[in-house]
Amino acid sequence: MANGRTSSSLISGAFLGGAVAFAWTTVSWLVLPWHAGALRSFRDEGAVAQAIVANAPRAGVYFLPNPPPARPSAPPAAAEAARDAALARMEHGPVLFAAVRPHGAGSVTRAMVIDAAIDILGALLFTWLLLQTAGLSYWRRVAFVATAALAVAVVAALPDWNWLGFSAQYTAIVAVDMVLGWSLAGLVIARFT
Numbered sequence: 001m002a003n004g005r006t007s008s009s010l011i012s013g014a015f016l017g018g019a020v021a022f023a024w025t026t027v028s029w030l031v032l033p034w035h036a037g038a039l040r041s042f043r044d045e046g047a048v049a050q051a052i053v054a055n056a057p058r059a060g061v062y063f064l065p066n067p068p069p070a071r072p073s074a075p076p077a078a079a080e081a082a083r084d085a086a087l088a089r090m091e092h093g094p095v096l097f098a099a100v101r102p103h104g105a106g107s108v109t110r111a112m113v114i115d116a117a118i119d120i121l122g123a124l125l126f127t128w129l130l131l132q133t134a135g136l137s138y139w140r141r142v143a144f145v146a147t148a149a150l151a152v153a154v155v156a157a158l159p160d161w162n163w164l165g166f167s168a169q170y171t172a173i174v175a176v177d178m179v180l181g182w183s184l185a186g187l188v189i190a191r192f193t
Contacts, residue, residue, distance in 0.1 A: 006131060008192075009127060009131060009192040009193055010124060010127050010128060010131070012127075012192040013123055013124070013126070013127030013130075013188070013189040013192040013193065014120050014121075014123045014124035014127055015120060015123070016123075016188045016189075016192070017123030017126065017127060017185040017186070017188045017189040017192075018116065018119040018120030018121070018122065018123035018124070018185070019116075019119075019120075020123075020181075020184050020185040020187070020188050021119040021122060021123060021181050021182060021184070021185040022115065022116045022119040022120075024180065024181035024184050024185070025115065025119065025177075025181060026112075028177050028180075028181065034173050034177075035173060035177075037169075038167060038169045038170040038173050039170070040167075052098075052100055052102070053102050056100040056102060057102065058102070059100060059101045059102060059103070060099075060100060061097070061098070061099050061100075062096070062097075062098050062099075062100055063096070063097050063098075064094065064095065064096040064097075065085075065086045065089035065090055065095070066086065067082045067083045067085070067086035068082055095164070095165050097160075097164040097165075119185075122182070122185075123185055123189060126145050126148060126182065126185070126186070126189055127189050127192065127193060129144070129148060130144060130145065130189060130190065130193035131193050133193075138190050138191070139190075141186070141189075141190035141193055142183065142186040142187055142190045143186075144186070144190075145182055145183065145185065145186030145189055145190065146179060146182065146183040146186055148182070149178050149179045149181075149182030149183065149186075150175070150178075150179050152178065152182075153174065153175035153178045153179060154175070156178075157171050157174045157175050157178075158171065158175075
């Protein structure tokens with residue numbers, strides 16, 4: 001394939017495929033009820049929010065139970081005991097994995113612009129992958145993107161289900177959502193490869 005055609009295919013696939021993926025994400029999260037149905041509410045959200053603000057002073061990812069960081073000067077037995085205690089707490093619960101922003105999430109518009117850029121980058125990568133193949137029919141190119149999205153869903157969502165306790169319902173919705181969205185984007189991306 002000529003270099004100019006490859007560049008044109010990459011740009012077209014990235015922006016148009018990314019636009020379709022972004023449109024799907026918007027519909028999936030704002031119109032369809034399935035994501036909200038998979039998320040649980042705390043019994044007393046205000047009390048949980050107060051506990052989080054009091055105990056998570058900085059934005060970041062928090063894990064409970066989390067062994068204290070090993071100090072270089074600490075004896076190996078102490079670090080091992082702390083790790084073993086955390087593993088025992090993990091077996092018996094509670095377990096929590098949370099992205100905390102004590103001061104709020106910020107602008108929804110900014111987050112949507114970043115999400116659109118992420119979708120364009122994803123579509124660029126899928127387009128590039130398709131350009132590395134040869135001789136696939138249109139529908140096989142669409143299936144290639146859908147299968148790649150399924151592979152991403154498996155390696156991204158299933159570990160969270162396994163290790164962090166994400167519910168099977170939530171995990172399935174995330175995986176199906178990803179495959180559906182990128183299959184729709186694949187319908188466009190395949191036109192340019």
